[in-house]
Amino acid sequence: MVLTVAVLWDNWGDLLVPAKPSPVAAITATQSQIDQGRYLALAGNCMACHTTRGGTPLAGSRRIDTPFGGVYSSNLTPDPSTGLGRWNSQDFWHAMHRGRSADGRLLTPAFPYNHTSVVTRQDSDAIFAWLKSQPPVVQAQAAHTLVWPFGTQPALAVWRSLFFQPSPFQEDKARNAEWNRGAYLVQGLGHCAACHSPRNALGATGPVHDLSGGLMPVVNWYAPNLTQDAESGLASTPLPDIVRLLRTGASDTAQTNGPMGEVVQHSLQHLKEADLLAMAVYLQSRAQRATQPAPDAAKMARSNGQVSAQVATQGAKVYERQCLQCHGEQGEGMKTASGEVAYPALAGNRAVLLQDPTNLVQLVLYGGYGPATQGHPRPFGMPPAVLELHDHDIAAVLTHLRTQWGHQAGEVTTLQVNRIRAAQGN
Incomplete structure (x- = not known):
């Protein structure tokens, strides 16, 4: 009652x-x-x-x-x-x-x-x-x-x-006009928290300023926590590089795919440079203010030294056969003659090291295709392996990526790959 x-x-x-x-x-x-x-x-x-x-x-x-x-x-x-x-x-x-x-x-x-x-x-x-x-x-x-x-x-x-409660924009008087413009765009029309905020059992996200990341239902992509540098790189990336990523979908250290690639292609690439910079300023300030979490001890324990010899061998073989030609023997990636990133480096890549491996599995299964934008009109792509690689092959090669070149991320299991494949109906 x-x-x-x-x-x-x-x-x-x-x-x-x-x-x-x-x-x-x-x-x-x-x-x-x-x-x-x-x-x-x-x-x-x-x-x-x-x-x-x-x-x-x-x-x-x-x-x-x-x-x-x-x-x-x-x-x-x-x-x-x-x-x-x-x-x-x-x-x-x-x-x-x-x-x-x-x-x-x-x-x-x-x-x-x-x-x-x-x-x-x-x-x-x-x-x-x-x-x-x-x-x-x-x-x-x-x-x-x-x-x-x-x-x-x-x-x-x-x-x-x-x-639900209407959230009319309120300027932060302690911040300048550029920061407030970025906050207005990110929280309002940009509706970034619609993807970058966890959803509860009834489909509700956090407040419009919640950028703590989460798994996107149905489409099954993980939207990184934009307040953690380990996941987004926003705190440590120079502002021009953040703007470049938002405008073109690619930078020297990152590339957009999946739902974020679509946002860049259909929306962000058309925005004014001043607005993209304002968004970058706001997002970077949020990441720099946030307390960065301590390293996950359990994750560290599942790193390179704990992977079985069979998985390590299998992962290395799949990498050599499927990935090495584009991403390099040491995961260094490949650039074009003009210096543009053709295939991103995997060594030190934040996307490789995310605790949730969903995006990696999606990319291997269904391919990696960056958005075609005016600033990056012919992005290189990665073909899908959904019909070529078994789940145990994908788990092994992703574990290889996450435990080589100084990486200490967790192992990807066959069961994880199987669940992600099943969620997409393949």
Whole structure:
């Protein structure tokens, strides 16, 4: 009874009071506002979720898989029957700030409204102005396929009471404008914590500033802890190199793959240099302030000296046959004639040394392909080995990488590889 009253009170304005049809006010947006809205939509990577593969941009109905079933994105074009044609800027602001549709429905948190609630009203209006300037497309949103009771309005109301509170951006007066701009982008439209924050059993992440890392459900990639230098390198990497990685997807010491590669390709590469630098400044400050953990004694104990002779021999053979030609005998990698990294060094590579080996297994199984960007238009790739290598081969070669060249990371087991392969349905 107490919980029911609390949920009703918490969602009174969003659940119990049906939204009345909003009059569509005349749009008098300036071209500069529309241009700013386009830029902000790129920063938020809106196109990625609201466009089906090969479909009309922003027309929605792309399936987003969750542990609780499928959610289909909405049509953001100004079509009056299936899109935003009957919405006004206030309706859009309610969706961004409260996670509530113009018809009063509570939206599923697959739309990261905890992060969009950070966005200012001015920026929300600019995004809406740009969306209203797009060609209308008739495409009704497909029905969600969430298992009961997930997706019902009462269940969403309970979830919101437990895990959602609008987080309008508050400047840190002790920081300069550049730092605050970076914080605004990372916490808001960038919604970095949507991936780089651990999720609980009900799919909720930490606060919008939580960058402590975690395994991304369904897609099964590990998003590194951005506050630990051992995982992200942000505290010790020069700012120009961080900016380069965000803009091109590659630097001398790192390369993006998987979901982060898609973010670089579809969003980050289009941002202004000043905004990328602001994000880098903010992220680096978070990593430098964080207390770095002590070395894991148990992990150290499972290092090179504890690997069986059979696994060590097998791993060395697979490396020589599959990896050495590109990554070098000592894991030194390979550069092009112009000095660009063609194949990254594996020796000292933070991705190799992550305690969670999920990303390494994914790369070996399904290949490594960096994003094609203006600053790095022809990235070298690594072919998939999903049909070529058995699980014990993959476990052995990854253990080889993690225990050679001074590395002291934990052994990768066949069971770990098997579980990751099974999670992807292969």
